[in-house]
Amino acid sequence: MDRFAELKAFCTVAATGGFSPAARRLGLVTSSVARLVDALEGRLGAVLLNRSTRSVTLTDAGRTYYEEALRILERLDAADEAAADGAAGVLRVAAPVTFSTLYVAPILPALRARHPRLTLDLRLDDAPANLVDEAIDVAIRIGSLDPQSNLVARKLAAHDRVLCASPAYLAAHGAPETPIALAAHDCLQFAFGAGRRTWRLQADDSNADAEDVEVRGVVHANNSEVLRQAALGGLGIAMLARWLVQRDLRAGTLVQVLPGYRVNPGPMDVGLYALYPASRRNSTKIRAFVDLLAEHLAAQDLGDHPSAPSA
Incomplete structure (x- = not known):
């Protein structure tokens, strides 16, 4: 049996955690992938995978073999690229x-x-x-x-992240002039883990200390595009990546809030x-x-x- 096919089947099973997902990735039927791995274990005389009805995991021997097999496949891939020019x-x-x-x-x-x-x-x-x-x-x-x-x-x-809101929201509620003023506004929040409800702001002056401000709002989401749409709809102030909203800022459909501050939910770097x-x-x-x-x-x-x- 093809030793390269055995290596590839084994590494794919180990990476995906099962024979069925490995078969889908390789474009094979599950039984073929199982036969390749069985042949590899038989040739080596070692059990490389722990099999159960719920999962497939590496044995100690399998983990060591997996690391070496990956290196072999990577070197072969590099050789193919070099030959293909x-x-x-x-x-x-x-x-x-x-x-x-x-x-x-x-x-x-x-x-x-x-x-x-x-x-x-x-x-x-x-x-x-x-x-x-x-x-x-x-x-x-x-x-x-x-x-x-x-x-x-x-x-x-x-x-870079920026604080931004729609012109309509700012016309109705005013623009905050200091970080602490954010506490009085509806803030559209990304659903970070551990229930984080603070935003960190630091004045552009590099010697300034960062300020952690507790914020509130009625919209939380784990998708930044949803928050962008909510901000465009006038629902509050959002902290969003510049790469996501720069077109809106240039078009005037969103306005930057507290432009003299760097903002982030955590570390600034x-x-x-x-x-x-x-x-x-x-x-x-x-x-x-x-x-x-x-x-x-x-x-x-x-x-x-x-x-x-x-x-």
Whole structure:
């Protein structure tokens, strides 16, 4: 039996947590995937997966083998790219939904034109993806990152947030002139975990201390586009990413509130990043996608957009 097919089947089962999802990803029937993994275990004389009716997990031996097998598949993928002399094959990208609608979708025609042999598999979800477990090549992350030796984090743009409201809301309720005045307004809040109900503001003067302001409001949502629509509808003041509302601000359908302040729900050092495995830093297809996205974001005037990746 094909040893490469065995490795790929095993790694996909381990990444997806089951034979059925692995079969769907590989385009095979479940029984074929099971036979490939059984053949691999039989050839090795070792049990690599714990199987139950509810889940499939790695044994200790399976975890060690999985890490080595992934390296083999990554090296083979790199060799294929080098031989193909250009970006080719399947590139799996995980990214937030609204961001992808606004900034990833528009680059698809150019990506196709530049790299016709590249197939893009987009996984859109606002929850962070696990690159290893989900076999993701590139993940787009928004926020602050802790350095990880096994990942490269390339900053694509700043992730400035702004406070904004519709002209109608401000005409009816007035514009707050100080951070503490936000407490008297309807504030449209992103549904963060742990019931966070504070906004952090810091005057543009870099020596100023940040202020945490308790806010209230009748609309909470775990989707920023919903909050944008609520703000446009005059329901209150929202804290939203500049990349989401800059067109509204330019059109005047939303107005920035407290423009002399930086705002964020937590740490101020946030950005928009492309994450990919350190072992894939020379991947042609990863570089093709990330470079094009970085070019597009730079043209949108979203803030700083350093080009040098960091591990």
